[in-house]
Amino acid sequence: MNIDITSLIAQTALVLLLSPLLSGLIASLKAKLQNRRGPRVWQPFFDLIKFFRKDMVISEHASGVFAAVPHVVFATALMAGLMVPLAWVPAPLQLFGGALALVGLLALGRFFLALGGLDPGSAFGGMGSSREMTISAIAEPAMMLAIFTAAIAGGSTNLSQIVMAGDGHAGRFLEPAHTLAFSAMFIVLLAETGRVPVDNPATHLELTMIHEAMILEYSGRYLAMLEWAASMKQLVLFGLLANLFFPFGLAPGMLPAAVAQGMGWLAIKLVGLAVAVVLVEFTNAKLRLFRVPDLLGAAFVLATLALVSLFLFR
Amino acid sequence: MSSSGSKSFSAALKPGLRRAMEALAKQFRGRITRVDAPRPDEVYLDADPVMAGALCSTLYKKHGARLAGVFAEDARTSERAFLVYQIYALDAVGGFVVVRLALPPEDPALASLTSAVPAVNWQEREIQDWFGIRLLGHSNPRRCAMHDDWPPVHPMRKDFDLRATLPPFRGERHKFREVEGEGVFQVPVGPVHAGIIEPGHFLFSVAGEPVLYLQLRLFYVHKGTEKLFESLLIPHGVRLAESISGDSGFAHATAFCHAVERAAGVEIPARARALRTICLELERLYNHVADIGAICTDVAFVTANMHAMRLKERVLRTNEHLTGNRLLRGMACLGGVRFDFDAGRIGALSGLLDELGNEFNDLVEIIRSHSGTRDRLETTGVLSPKVARDLGIVGVAGRASGIDRDMRRDFPHDFYDEVQFTVPVFSEGDVQRRLAVRREEVYQAISIIRQTLNKLPDGPLRTEVREVPPDRVALGFVEGWRGEIFHWVHTAPGNRLARCKVKDPSLQNWPALSEAILGNIIPDFPVVNKSFNLSYSGTDR
Numbered sequence: 001m002n003i004d005i006t007s008l009i010a011q012t013a014l015v016l017l018l019s020p021l022l023s024g025l026i027a028s029l030k031a032k033l034q035n036r037r038g039p040r041v042w043q044p045f046f047d048l049i050k051f052f053r054k055d056m057v058i059s060e061h062a063s064g065v066f067a068a069v070p071h072v073v074f075a076t077a078l079m080a081g082l083m084v085p086l087a088w089v090p091a092p093l094q095l096f097g098g099a100l101a102l103v104g105l106l107a108l109g110r111f112f113l114a115l116g117g118l119d120p121g122s123a124f125g126g127m128g129s130s131r132e133m134t135i136s137a138i139a140e141p142a143m144m145l146a147i148f149t150a151a152i153a154g155g156s157t158n159l160s161q162i163v164m165a166g167d168g169h170a171g172r173f174l175e176p177a178h179t180l181a182f183s184a185m186f187i188v189l190l191a192e193t194g195r196v197p198v199d200n201p202a203t204h205l206e207l208t209m210i211h212e213a214m215i216l217e218y219s220g221r222y223l224a225m226l227e228w229a230a231s232m233k234q235l236v237l238f239g240l241l242a243n244l245f246f247p248f249g250l251a252p253g254m255l256p257a258a259v260a261q262g263m264g265w266l267a268i269k270l271v272g273l274a275v276a277v278v279l280v281e282f283t284n285a286k287l288r289l290f291r292v293p294d295l296l297g298a299a300f301v302l303a304t305l306a307l308v309s310l311f312l313f314r
Numbered sequence: 315m316s317s318s319g320s321k322s323f324s325a326a327l328k329p330g331l332r333r334a335m336e337a338l339a340k341q342f343r344g345r346i347t348r349v350d351a352p353r354p355d356e357v358y359l360d361a362d363p364v365m366a367g368a369l370c371s372t373l374y375k376k377h378g379a380r381l382a383g384v385f386a387e388d389a390r391t392s393e394r395a396f397l398v399y400q401i402y403a404l405d406a407v408g409g410f411v412v413v414r415l416a417l418p419p420e421d422p423a424l425a426s427l428t429s430a431v432p433a434v435n436w437q438e439r440e441i442q443d444w445f446g447i448r449l450l451g452h453s454n455p456r457r458c459a460m461h462d463d464w465p466p467v468h469p470m471r472k473d474f475d476l477r478a479t480l481p482p483f484r485g486e487r488h489k490f491r492e493v494e495g496e497g498v499f500q501v502p503v504g505p506v507h508a509g510i511i512e513p514g515h516f517l518f519s520v521a522g523e524p525v526l527y528l529q530l531r532l533f534y535v536h537k538g539t540e541k542l543f544e545s546l547l548i549p550h551g552v553r554l555a556e557s558i559s560g561d562s563g564f565a566h567a568t569a570f571c572h573a574v575e576r577a578a579g580v581e582i583p584a585r586a587r588a589l590r591t592i593c594l595e596l597e598r599l600y601n602h603v604a605d606i607g608a609i610c611t612d613v614a615f616v617t618a619n620m621h622a623m624r625l626k627e628r629v630l631r632t633n634e635h636l637t638g639n640r641l642l643r644g645m646a647c648l649g650g651v652r653f654d655f656d657a658g659r660i661g662a663l664s665g666l667l668d669e670l671g672n673e674f675n676d677l678v679e680i681i682r683s684h685s686g687t688r689d690r691l692e693t694t695g696v697l698s699p700k701v702a703r704d705l706g707i708v709g710v711a712g713r714a715s716g717i718d719r720d721m722r723r724d725f726p727h728d729f730y731d732e733v734q735f736t737v738p739v740f741s742e743g744d745v746q747r748r749l750a751v752r753r754e755e756v757y758q759a760i761s762i763i764r765q766t767l768n769k770l771p772d773g774p775l776r777t778e779v780r781e782v783p784p785d786r787v788a789l790g791f792v793e794g795w796r797g798e799i800f801h802w803v804h805t806a807p808g809n810r811l812a813r814c815k816v817k818d819p820s821l822q823n824w825p826a827l828s829e830a831i832l833g834n835i836i837p838d839f840p841v842v843n844k845s846f847n848l849s850y851s852g853t854d855r
Binding site for chain 1: 500503508509523613615617620624684687836837838840
């Protein structure tokens with residue numbers, strides 16, 4: 001494993017800076033559709049700066065786990081961000097197993113986030129953690145199957161290899177396996193980023209929350225890290241969806257001109273996906289909590305069909 | 315018009331009410347010591363306190379009455395007794411029977427009616443807390459209107475000074491009932507909430523997500539409003555009544571004015587009655603539209619809410635154009651209304667109605683065609699008609715659970731007997747039906763305002779209400795947007811009040827929430843709560 005330092009630094013900066021912008025873009029687009037003026041797209045940066053400046057209030061019932069959680073969640077999200085090819089291939093970090101390691105990293109982050117929800121012993125945090133675990137138990141297999149479909153098509157579990165193998169095969173977009181896996185992954189994306197119809201990132205109603213309930217007890221610097229990590233995780237999933245299923249326009253190496261072009265393509269793909277997500281949020285109500293597994297079950301079935309059709313229509 | 319015997323009732327008494335009174339007088343010969351009928355639809359009976367239970371059962375079973383309110387008055391100086399009043403509404407005949415029970419000044423006690431009429435549970439406990447009248451046989455006699463950290467005082471007694479300062483909290487805080495079992499957790503919510511709402515504590519006992527039991531605790535913002543009325547001149551009471559519950563300001567003020575006007579025996583000019591009706595319906599409009607949007611927000615269908623907010627804003631701006639205040643504050647006054655609607659204002663109001671009619675249709679269509687929202691609202695938070703009847707649920711929530719009552723139709727006040735409208739009633743009692751009642755009432759409100767504008771009488775804006783004679787009693791009532799609002803007054807010398815009882819529909823409806831949430835999952839609570847949308851301030855007073 002040889003690490004390209006330029007690529008590493010560049011992608012770290014890209015992940016850190018692009019992720020709040022993506023959150024801001026989604027919030028802003030949503031507001032526009034609802035006839036509201038809405039926040040500026042860079043509002044999340046101001047929020048992060050504000051949180052970093054604020055003091056923290058920590059429950060007297062909290063243990064050391066509570067303090068460890070933001071660091072672990074932030075680190076896993078950033079590492080996941082370094083593994084996904086965004087504007088250029090290969091991605092700077094290529095851990096063993098590729099896709100498997102990515103799913104593992106996300107799961108580790110989620111596990112600690114759930115611990116953070118439980119640790120201070122507040123009722124809302126416990127509810128959030130329990131709901132998150134219920135949902136991820138179904139979302140995770142669907143995500144793995146969808147990624148494996150792409151992995152088999154690309155002949156590797158290394159994410160950069162998959163993307164490189166797919167580049168230039170435009171005809172693949174119409175294959176059933178591709179479409180089905182994309183659909184499954186899109187549903188997983190909605191669940192994992194806490195979007196309507198699974199969760200509502202904009203609500204103030206503690207009783208209905210999932211992700212927000214787990215981080216209710218956090219404030220100040222820790223909250224900033226968790227919010228930032230959530231944005232990075234969102235970028236990871238968006239990037240995964242964008243580049244696994246639309247593998248073109250990525251720069252083959254760190255040449256400035258090619259990277260600039262790659263960034264342009266990345267921006268186009270992210271905006272396209274953001275518009276799709278916003279449209280889903282805009283036109284849907286939240287599902288009853290016990291209906292969410294049905295939706296994710298559908299994602300799982302779609303992913304399974306994708307995998308099967310890969311062999312059937314080969 | 316008082317008659318101490320039981321033979322002759324005033325000929326002015328409504329026929330149905332007179333028949334009921336004659337039957338009662340016959341059955342309780344000798345036990346009803348005095349009958350007083352100050353108005354055709356309002357009769358006072360003085361009865362022996364031991365007969366309260368029997369009277370209640372007869373009124374319920376034979377006369378289709380319901381106990382709409384129970385309250386007390388400290389009359390130790392004038393009558394050497396504590397008085398307990400029980401207001402029975404005879405909806406079918408459009409009249410009220412008020413039973414007055416005199417209790418001894420030392421250690422007053424009365425048999426509780428709660429086990430027979432669960433609807434008065436909180437009201438009886440309120441009497442117990444505020445007056446120190448023991449309610450014997452109450453199934454849950456713990457403190458309600460005054461929290462456990464209050465010292466043992468009874469602030470509604472006359473010898474309690476309004477300006478008294480009490481020692482700080484000592485002793486034990488409230489203990490909630492414990493719910494035990496494997497996997498049962500307590501989820502405390504409040505009293506301070508995340509939204510911009512008032513305080514109330516909800517303690518859920520849950521097994522996983524399903525709710526097993528919900529305990530409510532209110533009265534965090536008790537302001538002593540009823541006591542405050544006793545310190546004010548009657549005309550100033552209108553402004554106080556306006557602020558009892560912010561979203562029902564005009565309805566509360568009007569109910570207070572009704573009570574005082576009835577006590578004074580004043581006739582209200584036709585134009586004032588019409589303008590009051592328009593304002594009551596405007597209040598209903600903006601609240602119903604906002605609630606429909608808010609219900610959609612609580613299932614994360616924000617799109618519908620954004621449209622609803624836009625419509626609500628349009629109504630509020632019209633309110634400001636008409637009365638100078640977005641929430642119709644300052645419009646109500648004794649004897650009529652403060653401001654007239656000139657041709658320009660009437661034009662603006664007609665314009666609003668035309669626009670609203672179309673745009674509200676669009677909003678209804680957006681919600682109706684949205685299967686995700688319907689799935690969330692139907693079968694959620696069911697309040698069965700039986701439970702609703704037992705708890706005496708009123709207003710929107712009652713009509714969604716099969717209780718076909720509306721003061722505007724059953725006890726027509728203001729201009730309501732001169733307009734045509736229907737009262738929507740559903741029997742399913744879920745969130746969807748509470749939304750549907752609001753939806754239909756918006757259409758009805760638009761129609762009522764149109765009809766009133768078409769018939770708008772000319773003439774003076776108000777009758778002057780001079781000093782109200784002392785020692786008169788009167789009940790004022792209004793169908794507010796949330797449900798029936800009662801103000802009962804007892805006048806005192808010097809244009810003041812000896813007692814003003816305020817009953818907001820929220821006080822009656824809060825216990826319904828504990829029943830409607832059973833069998834639902836905890837993330838559905840906010841939308842169930844929103845579908846009732848009860849007032850904290852109106853309850854706590």
